[in-house]
Each structure stands twice: as structure tokens, then as C-alpha cells.
Amino acid sequence: MDDLAWNPFGALSAEQREKMEAFEEQLLRFNPRVNLISSETEDAFRTRHLLHCLTLTARGFPDGCTIVDWGTGGGLPAIPLAICHPEATVVGVDSVGKKVRAVRTIARRLGLENCFTWNGRAKEWTGEVHYSVSRATAPLATLWQWHRRVAVDLQPPPREDEWEQGVLTLKGGNLSGEIADLRAMDSDASVARHSLEDLLGRNSFFGEKEIVAAHS
Template identity: 35%
Template sequence: MPYPTFAGTMDILFHYFPQLTDHQRQLFQQLETEFRGWNERLNLVARTDVGNLAERHFLHSLGIAKVVEFAPGAAVLDVGTGGGLPGLPLAILFPEVKFHLVDSIGKKIHAVQEMARALHLVNLTAEQIRAEQLRPKYDYIVSRAVARLGTFHGWIAHRYKPRGTAAPGSGLYYLKGGDLTEEIKESGLPAKVVDLKDFFAEEFFETKKVVVVPNS
């Protein structure tokens, strides 16, 4: 696969997700502007990495969508969302899916709420709360590497809808990097690992993966 080149920052998203509507493209452009503004105040991602927002944060978040197609009307929980990743990009990509983003840091959740309001994302809510304190049930759970797999799964294992009522493919979609063999073995979970390098040509994705743990 030839290494693609992109004239503008968001072009990388448009290359890998050509099905995006004009409205979705505009939302991603707006998200970049909003995210940069909030990052100046709160350091949502390392300031040295702001130039790589599209590739290393937005596209990385959307890697989950290369592995699963969330069912319309389904509920997705994003745990430890920080500045809204992966939830904000996924909410733009799946406008008919309901997203609930949670984090224990209030100022980051405030930033997420304000970005969602600016983009008029009516399918997204954000709350300062720990996953273990939640009561609702969800079809899918997503996150970007906030803890070792076994530890993280313990926090969210009881947050799924019953398998009979959950959407197809219900389960955890966890963005992680590196060699996960030992971590998965330690967890004792029936995890499947999907390499993002199979979908994205950039060097950043060489070691990036989506760990899938079915809703059991």
C-alpha cells in the first residue's frame, strides 16, 4: 500500500473515510478548531502533539470504526474520555448512535460538553463520574488505554445490556499499543486483537491495535 500524502490536516480523515458527508467533514474541521482552543487552556493532549491531532488523535479514535459498525440507536460508553477521545470523533461518524463520555476530571468533561455544544452534537452527553459508579447499561464500551486490560474490564464488566437485548457486536473496543500478549494472558479474557496498520499506512499505526472483548 503506497504511503498517502495529504495537503491539509483533515484530509487524512477524508481519505480513510470517503463516505463522510459534507456536514460531517465540516464538523471535523470545526472539532479541530475547538479542540485546539481548549487544548491551549487545559492541555487535553500534549502541546507538542497538537500538530498531529488529525492523525494521532482523531484518526486513531476512528480506528474503532474499522473494526465495528455501531448499530443505529445503540448506546456507547466512552470511559476515561479525557478531552473527548475517542467519543467525539465517533459521535460525528455515527450520528444515529448515542454516546455517553465519562471521566473523573471535571474540567476536561466541561471542555467536552462545550465542544459538543459548539458542534450541536445532540447524540453525545458527557459526565464527571467514574465508570464503577454508573447505573445505565450500554451496547458498546470504548476507551483509549486508561489501564491494563484486566483492571479496566473489571470496571466495566457489569455495564453491558444483557446479550439478548444488546446490539450486534456488543462488547469492549479498547485502543492500545505495543505487544499485548502478556497483558491479555494476564486478564484471562477472550480478547481478539486487530492491528490498525492493516487499515492505516502511517508509521504511527505500526504498533496500534484495537482489543475486542465480547459482551459475555
């Protein structure tokens, strides 16, 4: 990964790198029993999973904000974001109890006091959120519905070098239909697309994958 145009690992402190390595170790220890990620991708965890999630750190998240990871699965991107943003509160939501229990245990073992989990359906989560994140969990319009139901404004608002409040989702493929569905549901929603190939360089693994950012 040394040939990346932008390498998010380079911005990590020594302590954060240690926690990322510990996260990998813990997740791979749980994986045979809980199936947190595909076993076929275990050997490429740092590229296929960790680097993919860390692209969300291309911009900042304000101190004191709450980030909800809908369909967190193996804690991706919840745990990497909690490591990178210790002053944010990160909540991993998932309907699969054994995955939630595994993520909760991993977060505790890593000493992540800002990372929490909740087991249940996304549309039933109660709380307040400033940012919603996900990785191939649901269509954009569905994510937008989940987010808008519980979204509250940040005070003060995000700085120019921080993400605008809203949904940040890691997706790939033809997204024209998903974006059209979102705009049909909410004409006030704005969508920005950030190519991971543009961000990381043309030799990156991610090809046509993107960060899709939706906000009001």
C-alpha cells in the same frame, strides 16, 4: 494521509468532515487552558488523535446502541464516534471535571445531541452500555470490569458488519500480560486483535498499535 490503505476520512459526509474540522478547532482552542491533549501533538492532531480514533469505524455500530468512552479526556474517541454515528448515544466518562466541562461545551457547539458527558469515577457510573471504548485509559481487565458491570444485550444483535458487543480499546506495545490478566479473571472472554498497520497500510503512523476487542 492520501497513501493510507484504508482512509476513514473518505467515508465521511461533507457535514461530518465539517464537524471534524470544527472539533479540531474547538479542542485546540481549549487545550492551553485544559490540557486535553499533549501540546507536542497539536500540530499532528489529525493523524495522532483523530485518525487514531476513527480506526474504530472500521466496523459499524448499530443504530440505537449506547457507547461509553471510559476516560474520555478531550472527547477522544467519544466525539468522533458521535459524529460518525448520529443514531448512537455516546457518553464520555472522566474523573477530571474541567475536561468533562470542556467536552460538554465542544459537543454542544458542534450540535451533537447524541453526545453526553459524566464526571466521576468509572466504577460509579450508572447506566446501561452496549459498547465500551477507550484509548490507553486502563488495563484491559479493568476496562472489562467496568463494562461488564453495566452491560446489557442489544436487541436485535449486531449484524456481521458491526462490532460484537464488548470492549474496544486502542492500545500499543506488548499486550500479552494484559490479555493474560483478562483471561485469568474471566475465562469466557474472547479477545481479537486488529493491527492498525494492517488496516491503514505499512506506511501508516501507528506501527504496532492495535484495536483490541473483547467480548463474551
